[in-house]
Amino acid sequence: MKAVILAAGFGRRMGEKPKGLLKVGGREIIYRNMKLMEENGVDEFIIVTNRQYEGNFKDFLKRSGFKGKVLVNEDPERGNGYSLHIAKEHVNGKFVLLMSDHIFSKEFLEAAITREGAIIDGNPEFVDIREATKVKVENGSVADIGKGLEEWDGVDTGFFILDENIFRVAEELVTKKERVGMSDIVRKAKLKVSYISGLFWMDIDTPEDLKRARHFLIRNSIKGAGDGFVSRYFNRKISTRISELLVERITPNQMTVITFAMGILSAFVVFFSPSLGGVLYQISSILDGVDGEIARASMRTSRFGGYLDSIMDRYVDFAFLLSLAVVHGGATSFWIWTLLAIFGSFMVSYSTERYKAAYGKDVYKRIPKMRYLIGKRDERIFLTMIMILVGWVYALFVVLALITHLRVLATIYLIKKNMED
Amino acid sequence: MKAVILAAGFGRRMGEKPKGLLKVGGREIIYRNMKLMEENGVDEFIIVTNRQYEGNFKDFLKRSGFKGKVLVNEDPERGNGYSLHIAKEHVNGKFVLLMSDHIFSKEFLEAAITREGAIIDGNPEFVDIREATKVKVENGSVADIGKGLEEWDGVDTGFFILDENIFRVAEELVTKKERVGMSDIVRKAKLKVSYISGLFWMDIDTPEDLKRARHFLIRNSIKGAGDGFVSRYFNRKISTRISELLVERITPNQMTVITFAMGILSAFVVFFSPSLGGVLYQISSILDGVDGEIARASMRTSRFGGYLDSIMDRYVDFAFLLSLAVVHGGATSFWIWTLLAIFGSFMVSYSTERYKAAYGKDVYKRIPKMRYLIGKRDERIFLTMIMILVGWVYALFVVLALITHLRVLATIYLIKKNMED
Structure with a gap:
């Protein structure tokens, strides 16, 4: 199985740095996730980033020895849905999709990799709910998704198990709209939902988040x-x-x-x-x-x-x-x-x-x-x-x-x- | 895979006892072989014995917990080839055939079970050559077999990997002759030969053999x-x-x-x-x-x-x-x-x-x-x-x-x- 890692954001709140390459507990966030995925059967990684960070991720791949490649999203302002679209020719069959700035515990990742669709957390303990992307579920599939939902069943963990069908939806949106977020694709695809609740995962937006993640990793x-x-x-x-x-x-x-x-x-x-x-x-x-x-x-x-x-x-x-x-x-x-x-x-x-x-x-x-x-x-x-x-x-x-x-x-x-x- | 164990002899030189049930190093000879075979993928055992020893072997099966059954050769004087013929309806595909009074080391058995045809020993160290059944090999198959061969390439170890074809040969001989030995069947079938040389195995004919086997097992x-x-x-x-x-x-x-x-x-x-x-x-x-x-x-x-x-x-x-x-x-x-x-x-x-x-x-x-x-x-x-x-x-x-x-x-x-x- 392959994994696509979306890393085209500029990490502005972290002082313009590729967030996936920030170290938590002595290891880059994406190293942690890639290592855990490798142990669970993922054998190739496709990192989609922007032109500015391309060299950083290429260096990282060489240094860390993972098998994979770096793709460039020349227009990162078009959103992370557009980044996914760019990976289209490079995957087939089932694959993992995750965000480069999300950190997942071993327990979460081991469970998530066996599920399908959008992995959502019904009882998120480690994230700021106000900042989180909520998901409304109907008949086991995504009915609506967004930060501002009033009524919701779980929170988007930034971890997906997808197949090629997702690219048809992405294509359609990308030709119609300038800015395409993952949320737009997930909503339109009415992705199946899998719940993994209460296990540690969080996204890193601020230096404060980094500290919290380190605290958890040591405690764990x-x-x-x-x-x-x-x-x-x-x-x-x-x-x-x-x-x-x-x-x-x-x-x-x-x-x-x-x-x-x-x-x-x-x-x-x-x-x-x-x-x-x-x-x-x-x-x-x-x-x-x-x-x-x-x-x-x-x-x-x-x-x-x-x-x-x-x-x-x-x-x-x-x-x-x-x-x-x-x-x-x-x-x-x-x-x-x-x-x-x-x-x-x-x-x-x-x-x-x-x-x-x-x-x-x-x-x-x-x-x-x-x-x-x-x-x-x-x-x-x-x-x-x-x-x-x-x-x-x-x-x-x-x-x-x-x-x-x-x-x-x-x-x-x-x-x-x-x-x- | 199943295994057929020929045990219809009366063990006259051991004082009229079922030789397979004699203990060497605290375990019955057939227990040793069955245990080793079980560890190497054999899951059912067919023991062919005479009417007199039927009860002994049935007791043994119950006591030892191996999965298997006991068949009776009502006319053991017709030879061990006739005993094999009796097992005909009870095996299919590849199976192991061995003599109940032969003792095999773990190393021998692990090697033998992966080979095919008659397993012969080109350099028998542990048996009395005068008593042994010799095999003459031509083009990888048995050309002749018998105790009295002048020229020979190896010694019959009493261990065979066979398939149903052997029963056609057995049938043919049994209908023509009164007494049919395994040697007659092996010769007529022109069985393929596999060499396993220098590893411990021996047959038990006399109390002296028992002592030698015990000595080897302890040394090993x-x-x-x-x-x-x-x-x-x-x-x-x-x-x-x-x-x-x-x-x-x-x-x-x-x-x-x-x-x-x-x-x-x-x-x-x-x-x-x-x-x-x-x-x-x-x-x-x-x-x-x-x-x-x-x-x-x-x-x-x-x-x-x-x-x-x-x-x-x-x-x-x-x-x-x-x-x-x-x-x-x-x-x-x-x-x-x-x-x-x-x-x-x-x-x-x-x-x-x-x-x-x-x-x-x-x-x-x-x-x-x-x-x-x-x-x-x-x-x-x-x-x-x-x-x-x-x-x-x-x-x-x-x-x-x-x-x-x-x-x-x-x-x-x-x-x-x-x-x-």
Whole structure:
């Protein structure tokens, strides 16, 4: 399947820039949409723009490696319906049509690409209703469309699944009228309507819109399945704010290294001030969410990134607890508890990762009850900080040892109970 | 595709038993073949046997859950060609024909099922040539077949891919002759020949054959990819002998528990005699291969079994090194080395299992160089035993710490170098 992307507008409210090439969360808007479409079976892209922005889009295509071409609408003032008309000779059969300045979530796009006609949102949560193009539906088709409709059933999402028939309607209008909007074509074609409601999409008209989109992408990038209570109700609130600030300034791998350095630093600081070390350790735990959030929001996830992050987390935990044990010191019994606590902390991670190695699936997704087991890293680190602050270091090792090994036992039990083989 | 299994012989040299139902490596011969065929697309089985064994095979079908039926050859003395003739109305199109008393390796069966005609072996390694049915090939087809051929190109493996045409030939012979062997049909049909050479298969005629088959199945059940030098050149030589003895007497999970108990016992014995503890630890390392060998040889592998085995290995290693450290005792610096050694041992396993969780593949298969990195469990345990025996316990922890963490670094480096993303 091919996709036509209408990008002939001048983006005047964004300071005369091709809006599709604006970056949100570290990636151009059209990169995001094209990448998601590619993952869902679209293999060629036709971008219709104006003469002025032609070079920008050609550069983009070359840089990003997508298969496609750039067509020029020499008279962009004739409207985006006229831009569609220009693509006529370049598509056949079913194709996707979308606006270059609309941003769609993965969930929206995956659903939309399987539907037909005009995709409309009956319950738009992320757009300014006053600015939106409303659609009145009758018998499953567009009865009327426009910004000023009093009565409407949904909002035009700027995403369509069409076929060649649309070009006959476009042709007819283009020969009769000077200015032809997509709305004119949709109204005249009485396009079929498909509802996709409540999933994230929005159009970018102002710098304020860009910020809102970034905010959403970061919020939506929380993986979550393996998050403990501390992470869910505390760490993530802070890490997402940091991610919003950094997503366009730093790569996920750089962030992984910074977080690792922060964790190792916290272990060193323990020798001078265990309390300060504990606080820094908790800060490193908050930062630990940022690399993943940035990676997912900017479509830069890599398996190696996740791998390295896991290994480094283990080393940070080891370094911190080792420092703490050395500073505290004690008899053989103290060292036994230390060993049990450190070993238990690893076994928590090992017992879940090893599940994924064996079964190929995330244990938290397969066995939702696992989410309620305490002892995850974010919880252990928070507990560590608190117990250092109140001065109970020996007790900390005992508690960590008990929690972690009980958790491993519970994990084995739950897997055994839920297993297929 | 369907499969016809000829099982009308009386198994006189095995003491009048249905040979197909004899167990090798804990599974009936025909169970093994049917299971492998099922995994390769065969969905229905037709077993032709004699009146006396009908009940045995019907029981087997019910017990094992395979889809299929049992046909009776009322006159088994008329030969196995006559048995094939009986299946005539029950198959159509392409089908597999095999002898019930032949055992085939997974590799042989996977290759054979994609070929056509009579599958013959140009280089039979596992059968007694004097007893084998030889085939003379001309222009890719059977020219002659028989035990006594002077000149031959390959040996009949008892495995055929046929279609309905074979029944016309069978019919013709059956009406003319009293006794019709498969060889008569194959010769007359001038069957096409496909060579599969050097892969394991054999027919079971005597109790001695059964032993040889078991020996092969155990030897072939070594997973190997993650084995270190000690395992390859020492532990496996012993564990396979133990597996041969136990495969029909114990389940893999029972063996996992016994091995775990042995490992924990070795950790306790350290308190009375570190040397004896070290030897027992090495014995538990040898036993650690047995559960997997038995599971694979008896087609009883389970993901949970592998999972539990991994978790238990970690606990055994921890228990042993902890006991050793407690018995030795020492200043803070000693405990630091102990922690580094235990943590490092853990990270060796974590860094390979985490790879599988991230990439879905075995790191030793994907990155063969990984096999040459020392520090695998079998090597660490062997080293531990040796160093305890010569009395260098402190040095042992230092060496373990260095080897394991260097190995983790090398693992990360190799993965980074070989990674796709």
